[in-house]
Amino acid sequence: MAAANGSSDLYSEMEVDAFRRLFPLRYHEQHLLKSVRPDARKLGSARDTTLALGAVASTEGSALAKIGSTTMLAAIKMEIMTPTVECPDEGSIAIEFHMPPICSPLVRPGRPAEAASVISKQLSDTILSSGMIDLKELCLVGGKAAWMAYLKKEKFVP
Missing domain, CATH: 3.30.230.70 (GHMP Kinase, N-terminal domain)
Known part of the structure; x- marks a missing residue:
């Protein structure tokens, strides 16, 4: 069961990456609407x-x-x-x-x-x-x- 979840996570990650590459503007707009950056940081948060x-x-x-x-x-x-x-x-x-x-x-x-x-x-x-x-x-x-x-x-x- 864990293997299935692992491959499912990989598949989802690949889908997200494909969407990001094909539709970069929509990808970033979705994050802005949620007030979060693609790396899950809040908009006002600095990187380490x-x-x-x-x-x-x-x-x-x-x-x-x-x-x-x-x-x-x-x-x-x-x-x-x-x-x-x-x-x-x-x-x-x-x-x-x-x-x-x-x-x-x-x-x-x-x-x-x-x-x-x-x-x-x-x-x-x-x-x-x-x-x-x-x-x-x-x-x-x-x-x-x-x-x-x-x-x-x-x-x-x-």
Whole structure:
């Protein structure tokens, strides 16, 4: 009898998943009408969150954040570079955003997701335009040496 219930539960789960994929708007509307999210949380409830600093020992700084079933890893690596001729008194930042195939059905194995380069550029533009990082403060010796900060961010969604 337990086996029958187990297969019945699996069948129901498959039906719900098929409905969610075929009719995503109706699927979410049904949950909104009940004031509950698809994962059974109330609309005002936050997902469980954890943060671990120093998750990657080989970097100058890193953090592993988990919000519900989403996991993000961010790390920074510093390197000394020769400043460009155009900006001899500034350092530089390079941002890489990585989306593995587990992240989305749109991401295919073997090549970077198209959205990843767009997100990398948006992050870089946002950080630089916000004034969070002053590239002049990354200069060590004008025209000779400056910091290059490599920021890497990965997103995982099981």
